[in-house]
Amino acid sequence: MAATDTRRQIVEAADRRFYEQGFEATSFADIAADVGLSRGNFYYHFKAKDEILDAVIALRLDNTKAMLEGWEAEAATPRERIGRFVHILIANQTTIMAFGCPVGTLSNELAKLDHVARRDAAELFILFRRWLARQFAELGRTADADELAMHVLMHSQGVATLAAALGEEDFVRREVEAMDAWLDAIAAGTEPASSPD
Structure with a gap:
């Protein structure tokens, strides 16, 4: 080999x-x-183990960039592309319920350890944040695109954390449906910048 x-x-x-x-x-x-x-x-x-960690973070960044590029190519509208992000919770529900979100759990662990790579791991969130903000800007929400991106990130992380903690499958489905309805309202211009309830 x-x-x-x-x-x-x-x-x-x-x-x-x-x-x-x-x-x-x-x-x-x-x-x-x-x-x-x-x-x-x-x-x-x-x-050293830190060398492996650096390589894992680089792999995750590369995989995430490829995934986002795939969504850009496959989905015709920004609403559809944001929906792809939200539906990660459904697509990866089994592993999320078992282990949480891979981005969130690694970032949280490195923060607790005050590890030098914590900022590198946070680059995954920054990548998602910028990408989501760009999608919201394309929906015409330029002024609050970053705020909306952070709402989506916050909601997805909260759902992943509670799904892992509580193990309730219906909860994930309900929250994704609520996020979809909120995104539809955002895309239609009928919803202000507020988090989905």
Whole structure:
């Protein structure tokens, strides 16, 4: 296996582990076992856990950028594109209910640890925020586009947190439906900048 393939497998395994059990609780041994590497071979690719974290954040940023570009290509209107973001909660409901939001959980953990990479992890939220704000601006809500983007981010993070805590499937569906109705009103110009209830 090529070194780049092995490195990619390590990063993907670390990404899964960090999401499912947390950054701090994941060891080199856990990741090496997932990939089937000896510690020596593992250290050839990564000398420190923080190097793996940097690679995981970079992978998540790349994947998120690709996802957003896909939505731009597939969805004809900004309302449809924002809807794609909201419906992540449904598409990933099983894993969200088990582990929370991968962006939110990593950001929260790194903040608690006062880890140097916390700002890098926050770049995922910043990427979503800017993208959502651009969509709202395209809907004609230029003046409050950032505020609306933050409403959507706040709502999705709250739903993900409560879904993981309470395990209520109907809750996720109801909240996505409420967000859809709110977005329809925003797109129609009949709703002020307020969070969906």
